[in-house]
Amino acid sequence: MLDLIKLARQLPDMGAHLQEQAAIGHERIGRGLSLLQEAQEDFKVLQAQQQTWGDRLIFNCGIPLEPLDTRISISTPARAHTVFATDGSQIAPSHHEIAYCYLINIGRVMLHYGQSLHPLLDHLPEVFYRNEDLYTSRKWGIRTDEWLGYRRTAAEAEVLAEMACKWVLPPGSHAHIPNVAMVDGSLVYWFLENLPAEARQQILEPLLGAWQQLRETCIPLVGYLSSTRSVEVVHFLRLQACPHGQPDCQTHCLDGETKERKPEFRETLPCQAIEPLRDSTLFETFLKPGDRSGLWLSQARILSHYPAADQVCFCYLHVGTEVARVEMPRWVAEDAPLLDQTLGIILAQVQKGFGYPVAIAEAHNQAVIRGSDRARFFAFLEQQLLKAGLKNIGVSSKETRKRGSVA
Template sequence: MLDLTKIAGQLPDMGRHLRQQANDGRERVERGIALLGAAQQNFQQLQDLYARWGDRLIFNCAVPLEPLDTRVMISAPPKAHTVFATDGSQIAPSHHEIAYCYLINVGRIMLHYGQSLHPLLDNIPEVFYRPEDLYVSRKWGIRTDEWMGYCRTASEGQMLAEMACKWVLPPGSHEHIPNVAMVDGSLVYWFLENIPLEARERILIPVLEAWQRLRETKIPLLGYISSTRSIDAVHYLRLAACPHKNPDCATHCLDQTTGDRRPEFRETLPCQTIEPIRDSTLWNNQLKPGERSGIWQSQSRILQMYPPEDQVCFCYIHVGAEVARVEFPLWLAEDEKLLDQTLGILLGQVNKGFGYPVAIAEAHNQAVIRGGDRARFFSLLEQQMVKAGLKNVGVSYKETRKRGSVA
């Protein structure tokens, strides 16, 4: 049990620390706004510098596809439209349970507006128990619970494309109705960068094939990121803050012998004049509610495996309650009219969801596995194991003791 009395004595110091952080943050934002203005004045020069010296940078930054001072008011959504969304949840494997297995549950949402049609709100669970499901990742040095998370990501993308294309594709049915497919989180699967190629392809290729079906069907795809911690747009401003004529980090900031940062730059580099500051914090002071920033293109390494049409772009949108990061493929970024319509539908979803897209929230609610669901799942599994003639079915002594604790 948590002793709140002991915690109470630590909170005043924490309050003073947070107040000081807030004051420092306001100063960084002011410097960031000034640096953003200076970067816009030298926009073409910075673009040329990145094109020439981008491979010499020791940090990853996004590249703007529009001027830095771009501000676009998003149009209202069309009266009739359809929104698709998926989200997932899981029961992780545990050696203390009655059987070593895991479950992935994907919630599916299809909402129709202005069409007098019933919505789809359901979920598709799948149990993984075969050795090839449980132990295949070990040959790549990946834990089973980590692999389960990767598989869930692939399932969400595949089911989203299957649901959306099945609804839109039949000729003469719904292809003329504006629509959008949405997921919670980033479209840049950076977490796959450091796993072996064979494992990466097993997860990423099915997702990219699903995105291809969406692209061929002209169904816009969006990744919505709330409370984003991204800094790759702020990193681009480091080009403007670099004190050298050429931003050659490898020469100016690294020790040529060891390849590490030079001793005087261990804590911070000369170009890090406004960090730590997030992209959303900077654009929160630049955008009005309903406006979007200019479009940026991500340069993450994992995108080298993406096809050209599905390179991930993003912008920041002031949705009223916050500034959110919205990601979409390059083919959508290049279609100005379709992008504006798609972002209008997204903004409508945020308004309907009181600050968060209602379709994604409902997909989460369909997918989430609560304590009671978990208990019923293992109870059903236990019944099946007994029917199959298995003996000594039960949880470990450790789990039994924890469940029966009187503390």
């Protein structure tokens, strides 16, 4: 039990600290805006430097596809449009339960506007219990619960593509109706970078195959990031803040023998003058509700495994309550009318969802597995195992004791 009385003594100091940090942050934003203006004046020079010295940088920064100070007002979406969304949840495997298995539950949502059609709101649960599901990942040194998360990511994309393409493609199809397929979070699956090639391929192959289906059906795909901590734009500004004529980090800032930062740069580098400022905070200062920033191309290492058409671009969109990061494949970003239409639908979704896209929120609500759902799943599983003739079914002594605490 949490003792709030003891905590109350610490909160005044915390409030004073946060107030001090807010003042520092305000000054940092001012420096960031000045640096952005300077970078725009030297835009072509910085682009050339990034192209020439990109492989010598020790930080990852996005590639600007439009001027840094771009601000474009998004058009109102067509009255008739359709939104697809998926989200996932899971029950992780536990040796303390009655059976070692895991479950993935994918919530799927299809919302139609201006068409007098019923929505689709449901979920697709699947239980995994075979040896190849539970233990194959261990040959790569990947824990089963970690592998579960990767498989869920791929399943979300597959279900999204199947649902959207099945709706758009049939005879008497709805291909003429504007639409968008949405997922919660980034399209840059950076967490796959360090996986062995065989393991990474088992996740990326079905995932990118789903993206290909969406591309061939001309269904724009977007990843919506709320409260994003991304700094790819701020990192680009480090090129402007670099005190050297050539942004060669490995020569100027790293020790030639150890390849670590030189002693004088252990705490911070000269180019980190505005960090830890976030991209969204910077754009919030000059974007108005309904505006988007310029387009950027992400340079995350994992994208080297994506096809050219699916390289991930992003922009920042002021949705009224916040500045969100919106990611999309390059084929969507390069189609200006389609991009404007897609962002317009996203804005409408945020308005309908009172600050967050309603389709993604509903997909989450369909997917989420609460404590009571988990208990019902294992109770149902126990019944099935007993019907199958298995005996000595039960949870571990540790789990039994935790559930029956007398404290």
